[in-house]
Amino acid sequence: MPGIINSAPDCVTHAAGSEKARVDDSADFILQADYSDCAGFMTFGPGSTYGDEGTGADTAYMILTWLGIVVMVLVLVAWVLYENRRLIQFAVGYRAGGPTTGPPPQPGGVGDSQ
Amino acid sequence: MIATLIAQVESLKDAASSEAQTLDSVILGEQFYFFTVVIMWLIHAGFMSYETGIARRKNALATAMKNILTIAVVTPTFYYFGWWIYNCNQPGLPVGPNSSDFTSVACQSGIPWSDTFGPNLTNNINLVFFLAFLLFSWTTASIMSGAIIERARLSAYLILACILGSAVWILDAAWGWSAGGWLTLRFGFHDSIASGVVHGVAGAFTLGVLFNLGPRIGKYTREGLARQFRPHNLHMTLLGLMLIFTGFYGFYAACLVIASTTFPGWANIYLSPTTLGSIAMIITFGFAGGFTGGYFASRGDPFWTVSGGLAGVISVSAGADVYAPTLGYLIAMASAAMVVYAGTWIEKTQRVDDAVGAVAVHGVAGFLGMLWVGVFAAGYPTGLNNVDSSIGGQLMGMATFLPLGFLTGYFASWVMKKLNILRVPPEVELMGLDVAEYDPDLYLPEMASPGEVIVEPDGTIVPSEAILRTARDEVVV
Secondary structure (H helix, E strand, O other): OOOOOOOOOOOOOOOOOOOOOOOOOOOOOOOOHHHOOOOEOOOOOOOOOOOOOOOEOOHHHHHHHHHHHHHHHHHHHHHHHHHHHHHHHHHHHHHOOOOOOOOOOOOOOOOOOO | OHHHHHHHHHHHHHHHHHHHHHHHHHHHHHHHHHHHHHHHHHHHHHHHHHHHHHOOHHHHHHHHHHHHHHHHHHHHHHHHHHHHHHHHOOOOOOOOOOOOHHHOHHHHOOOOOEHHHOOEOOOOHHHHHHHHHHHHHHHHHHHHHHHOOOOEOHHHHHHHHHHHHHHHHHHHHHHHOOOOOHHHHHHOOOOOOOHHHHHHHHHHHHHHHHHHHOOOOOOEOOOOOEOEEOOOOHHHHHHHHHHHHHHHHHHHHHOOEEOOOOOOOEEOOOOOEOOHHHHHHHHHHHHHHHHHHHHHHOOOOHHHHHHHHHHHHHHHHOOOOOOOHHHHHHHHHHHHHHHHHHHHHHHHHOOOOOOOOHHHHHHHHHHHHHHHHHHHOOOOEEOOOOEEOOHHHHHHHHHHHHHHHHHHHHHHHHHHHHOOOOEOOHHHHHHOHHHHHOOOOOOOHHHOOOOOEEEOOOOOEEEOHHHHHHHHHHOOO
């Protein structure tokens, strides 16, 4: 069954089967035939052999990265706005007659064992 | 014929062996950094416990959540621009897409869309090395967190944490904590385990923030004398410090470069040879000297005794790759004593309300650490140009890091103050941040106690409610 979004790069070959484990080395069991052309294969990445290490990815992976950057900025802004609204609401409610519940009891008073 | 065949077989064996050895070396390095990252998590568990214990109970949960959420914001910001800052700014500012350095391999691997950030089968080390630096970033941001508890907004802290953890410290690291940084190349600046690069800069940044944030309501009397807020759980604070200490061993180890195919197998951040054992030796003697200095300077105060251990370690970090154990022990002892006095001076004379003494413990000790290298460890070739460490180079680094940390912290918090998003409203501060930000019913009925108290400058303990309400009008926020 195909995935909703097939993000595998072209270097993943989907070959039937893969190399069998070497009989002289039972530890050699990584099934890498499908990935033998890949230096890397992260979702939406360029895949294939990268050539010079460190060259930037393009198109889909670049868009994905910038999407993350935008979300990061929006999250920080949302955090400020959400907290500001919550604190203001609390302060207004306090001035209007106090919160419905008091502050938690504090340790350190006379007779307190803490 | 047979001899040739045997020779060929032997040659193939050697090649196979060599390849296996290389793969083993790579995986060894990958595992090494991975486990330093795991150990460094303890630093953050420790910071959380340390600061939560210091806080009054009405602020305990808010304090803990602030620490935990450091991870939520510094992680993406460090990935999106922090690692680029480190890899692309070592020659100094400014750099950009047109800079020749920008096209270098190291710089390219620092951009967030670099293919080295994915499961790149040709590079096992890049991601674990990145993660080690990310943990350094969490640590740097967390240094500031404790100083501003009980009155700073969570969102304000998170933004400041991003600036400090993902931009400021990593920029100074690029300049002075890399083999190719301009401070290293030109001046032989030497700060091998980040006395100044992490702690000093974070302390300076924190001081800048505190100037704009102001003290907690009721911290100072009308005459300017300091009151004390009692920690709600000092045991939790001490445990937190012990967790931080444990995590520091991971931090120290992660500051080294593992090179298992090259003698002696380890290098410091400047790629000069060292050993893991020598680093661990100095950190341990740093703790010993620091505890001792802190104990006697504070006349046995538990908080300053244990904080002295932290200050001691920080003060020996810059030269930990070259110090003799005795020198580390003595430097740590003297530095911890100085930090105790500095902390008292900052709080009582300068009236800067630093809830956990971060400016003294990290800032003062961090800058002392840089200075001690110039005094006691000049003459060690540092960086790609093999420039000797010297007092001049260390002073140059200090003169760079102090304004970098302080001014960025001051300016960022000043902007937030002007936007009125730096500090919680006074009503929230009086009631406690937990009530406003989280569930007010945090504590079991059997944990009830008569009420919050405060320690007056003369040492008397009195109920705090009337003092805090009066002080609310006295403090200029």
